[in-house]
Amino acid sequence: MKARKIALWGVMGALTLAICFLENLWELPFLPPGARPGFSNIVTVLAALTVGIGGIFYLTALTVLFALLTRGVTACLMSLAGGILSGGLTALLLKGSRRPFSLFGVAIAGACAHNAGQLAMACFLTQTGAVWLYGPILLVFSLISGAITGTILRLAAPYCIKEYQKL
Amino acid sequence: MKTGDWILIFAVLLAAALLFLFAQPFSGAIKATVFVNGRAVAEIDLARVKTAYTMEAGGCVLQVEPGRICFQRGHCPDQTCAEAGWLSRAGQTAACLPNRTVVVLSGAPDGVTGGV
Structure with missing residues (x-):
């Protein structure tokens, strides 16, 4: 692996963690505590x-680890559930050349999957079905x-793909 | 935007609407039992409450609304009971110790509160 590519992996990881960190700084109104826009999905x-x-799996693993170190086991489990669902679905949707969605759809599907995973984990952790009441607003x-x-x-x-090919 | 994107957006909105309609917290037959001095003095089927009303029990005033029940503020010194807020799920309880009054919610046969 060329040094440039190794550096790229590092930059991607740093970007993801920086976005996660920034999103942790404020709570959003009308949403359950901990709900975030998930801009790290861009990366x-x-x-x-x-x-x-x-x-995908590298960045997901990194965010899960980051959640464990900064916000504890519960946040880590929530992040894990959301990350696996969202990462898995994104990987599936981007696989192959005949993609059912554009990147727009991929982003929406990823966000929904992430929230569904987190809700399912919250449901499991709190042992109540009541967290599903957050479902509609989260969707x-x-x-x-x-x-x-x-x-x-x-x-x-398009720009990133072009630049990557030059590496 | 591909056609798939629009279908996805529509599907998500539909899922949100369905969840909103069917995942109501009060769909089970939730029974609120009011105890004063350890004796059950009232049983209320919260799912059947159509209009809000208040009732007195053990010196406390309880607010009853469709699907939920709450201690009203201002009838005891410590207000712990009112701090408990609205109770709407089986298993929730609130107690007013100065007045020895307890509200316990039970029921939910359809497993709404059963977890996964």
Whole structure:
């Protein structure tokens, strides 16, 4: 592996963690505590488009570890559930050449999957079904945050792919 | 935007709407039992409450609304009971110790609160 590519993996990891850290700084109104726009998904999808599916799992593992170190075991488990679902779905949607969704759709699907995973984990951890009451608002929120992420992705992806090929 | 994107957006909105309609917290037959001095003085089927009302028990005033029940503020010195807020799920309880009054919620046969 060329040094430039190794550096790229490092930069992607740093970007993801920086976004996660910034998103932890404030709580969003009307949403359950801990709900975040998940802009780090931009980096995840870009990683998948350049270095490949392995990038998704690398970044997911990194965020899960980051959650464990900064916010404890519960946050780590929540992050893990969301990360596995979202990462798995993103990998699946980007696999092959006949993709059912554009990057816009991929971002929305990833956001929804992330929230579904977190809700399922919250449900399991609290042993109550009541957390599903957050479902509708989280889904609508995923749609909005996914649309923002997707728009950024559509703008950034062609440029990133082009630059990656020069590496 | 591909057609798939629009289908996805529509599907997510539909799922949100369905969840909103069907994942109501009060769908089970939730029974609130009011105890004063350890004796059950009232049983309320919260799912059947159509209009809000208040009732007195053991010197406390309870607010009853469709699907939920709450201690009203201002009838005892420490207000712990009112701090407990609205109770709507089986297993929730609130107690007013100065007035020896306890509200216990039970039921939910459809497993709404059963967890996964």
